[in-house]
Amino acid sequence: MFKGGALQSSNPSGLFDNAISDQAFNAFQQYMRDKCGIAIGHSKRYMVQSRLDNILRETAISNVNDLIDALIKNTLPQKIKTRIIDAITTNETYWFRDGRQFDVLTKEILPELTKHPFNSLRIWSAGCSYGQEPYSICIAMQEFARLHMIKLPKLQIIGTDLSHKVLDIARQAVYSEYALSRGLPTPLKQRYFVSSEQGWKLKPEITSKVSFRPFNLLNSFSMMGKFDVIFCRNVLIYFSSEVKLHILNRMIASLKPEGSLFLSSTESLPPGLSGLKTLQGHGTRYYRRMD
Ligand SMILES: C[S@@+](CC[C@H](N)C(=O)[O-])C[C@H]1O[C@@H](n2cnc3c(N)ncnc32)[C@H](O)[C@@H]1O
Known part of the structure; x- marks a missing residue:
């Protein structure tokens, strides 16, 4: 003792x-x-x-x-x-965090992916906290489809986190006025949320495309399958360089060919990592698997 x-x-x-x-x-x-x-x-x-x-x-x-x-x-x-x-765990998050990355997702990546109409899209929000990140991804894609009158392919967004507490809240998809005021534009609040006694409830057209599961990034990724896009933002900042490298190498292996990875705009790749090329677009940086 x-x-x-x-x-x-x-x-x-x-x-x-x-x-x-x-x-x-x-x-x-x-x-x-x-x-x-x-x-x-x-x-x-x-x-x-x-x-x-x-x-x-x-x-x-x-x-x-x-x-x-x-x-x-x-x-x-x-x-x-x-x-x-x-x-x-530190669970700070908000809607459309690092907003330019959502422009890259909808204006660069989505048009390329939807060239193949029978594809289904799989997106992973790793370290998703209370759900704002995966739900922002889904809302951004839905908005893009609505504005450009295109039909989205089948969409599967998976949010994972180590913390059970945040996942319970993410699954409920009910947020306070204050939580919504952090990054969510008012027109999107009006379009995708309904007022309830508990707070603002996200509509099923978004929640039906997003699922959550507990997952520790130190564990094997073999059950996760392959993804078109992975978001792992503001998570690896708490890890040592070696752990970061270990996680990122396995994330690269979990991307489909040409799949994309987003870290937050203030994060960089650890030394010794290969297999990703750095791309710039809409004033931000993201990464693509090299095949
Ligand atoms: C600061 S939040 C970032 C949330 C969101 N990605 C964003 O950028 O707004 C970091 C999240 O990573 C999760 N996390 C920390 N260590 C983890 C691990 N080993 N495996 C999975 N999730 C982890 C925490 O529980 C927390 O919810």
Whole structure:
């Protein structure tokens, strides 16, 4: 069991009896890196402490160090493990984030893909958080088809995330006024959402094309199938270069020939990655599988 660290030894009053010890924090950092790929810096120590404190209240365990010990020894109920991972992930997202990438998707990629009318389109939003990303993809494509009076091929958009909490909300597809105010143009709110007691509910013409499943990007991609387009934006920023490289190599293998990949516009490819060519369009950058 982890003992108290520096804070406790200089704490005769016992005020910090529940403070996370150095040993427990290091073990937690390593656990999150190994199991989820997430690198937690030392500056996040108090964030970890306060989020784990909240979870302690749901257990019979009395302090954070013992909670971490039980996590590592795999003696916690699955529900508490899930709560810990949910609490540590950063889920910031909003509608049409990095808006120019949606112009590339609809104006460059979609016309090429729809040249073959019998194709079905598969798109993966990896690290989809509360659903704004996959739903924005679907709305953008639907809008393009409506404005240009074209019929979209069969569309399958899959949102995946490590966090069960965000996926539950994504599946409900009900958002607050505030959540919609972050990036969603008013005409699209009027066209694709209906007001309900719980909030703004996305219409079935969008939700029927988007499905969600829990998935850890460190696991094998073999069950995911092949995709025309992959969005993996603002996810790999939490990972080390090696983990990034490992994930991206497998993403390239999951793209169909000539398939496209979007990272966020502030991210870049890690050194040593081959198999993608960089393209520019509509003031942004994206990547295409080289075959
Ligand atoms: C900052 S959000 C980005 C959401 C969205 N892609 C966007 O750009 O708006 C990052 C998401 O990645 C998820 N994530 C972190 N590590 C992951 C992993 N190992 N496997 C799958 N998802 C992960 C988090 O749970 C979180 O919801």
